[in-house]
Amino acid sequence: MEKSQFTNLIKQGFNHIPLSREIVVDTDTALAMYLKLANSPYSYLLESVQGGEKWGRxxxxxxxxxxxxxVYDYEVRVEKKGVLVEQFEVEDPLEWIENYQNQFNVPKLDNLPDFNGGLVGYFGYEIIRYIEPRLVSIEKIDELNVADILLMVSNDLLVVDNLSSKVHIITHINPDESTYEDAISKLNVIEDNIKKSFHYLPSPSAEIKTDDFVSSFGKNNFMKTVEDIxxxxxxxxxMQVVPSQRLSCPFKAKPIDLYRQLRILNPSPY
Incomplete structure (x- = not known):
């Protein structure tokens, strides 16, 4: 994007503008680039398989x-650079998230993939309470103390085209906070990091046995639940019920190494 186009988009009222650069990367996989550039908290790698046989494009x-x-229950927490900057209660977390997202006025550019940034994360199962009024009063013990909703504002990302071996480097900027030159500098840094050599040292192999896993439910409770169903x-x-239980065991390896094994063992279509 030339600076003149960037300036024109600002005049049109866009406040979240993606700048991008396309480079050829035919010696690195998406997983290798993730390990090289983003193997840290609040990052992500999204891959897919088509028909259970071919990697998605x-x-x-x-x-x-x-x-x-x-979001914890009806409490919203906003963190910036690891610091809690806002914390408040809302009546409808889903409505709040929708309004939050609507503040970003992003132009749709023909040279970018359909997904090129935004909110990325998860909506936990328990958010059904926000939708079904009869479930609001049901309280469950939260043994893990994880957020019901966790979303990252994904401004900087790579979109890897596995067909053409090209990578879109994308950064979004708010014209009130950053300049065109700031965005170009960031693209330069990301491109330089992609081209750097990298050697990844996997976690040592560890044998985990079936007996190492502990059920959150217990065999007797699970069998009783099946009989009740x-x-x-x-x-x-x-008509249908899916009973579930959480199985856990100590795990000392790097999380990304667990993912590496799972993507080989069971490359799911989502």
């Missing part, structure tokens, strides 16, 4: 996000 690598949104089905109260 695009892989998305989110570089470390500065702004993080966390059978009665509910016979009575016509439910």
């Amino acid at each position: 695009y892989s998305f690598i989110g570089l470390t996000a500065e702004t993080i949104i966390k 059978q009665r509910y089905i016979i009575a016509g109260d439910v």
Whole structure:
């Protein structure tokens, strides 16, 4: 994008403008680039498989996000660069997130993939309470103390085209906070980091046995739940229920090494 186009977009009222650069990277995989550039908290690697056999065309690598949104029950927390800057209660977290996202006026540019940044993260199962009023009063013990919603504001990312071996380097800037030159400098730094040599040292192999796992539910409780579900089905109260339990064990390896094994063992289509 030339500076004149950037200036014109500002005049049109856009306040979150993506600048990008396309380079050829035919010696690195998306996973290697993630390990090289973004292997840190609040980053991401999104890959997909088509038909269970072929890797999807695009892989998305989110570089470390500065702004993080966390929702616990009806409390919203906003962190910037690891510092809590806002904390408040809301009546409808989903509505608040929608309004938050609407503040970004982003131009749609033809040279960029459909997804080129935005809010990335997860909406936990328990957010059903925000949608189904009958479940609001049900309180469950939160053993893990994880956020019901966690979203990263993904401003800097790489979009890897696995077909053409090209990478879109993308950075979003707010014209009120940064200049065109700032964005170009950031693109230069990211490109230089992509081209650097890198050697990754995997975690040492560790043997984990079935007996090492501990159930959060227990065998007897699980069997009783199955029997209860059978009665509910016979009575016509439910059609289908999926009982679940959490299995955990000590794990000393790097999380990314667990992901590396999972993507080989079971490359899922999502």
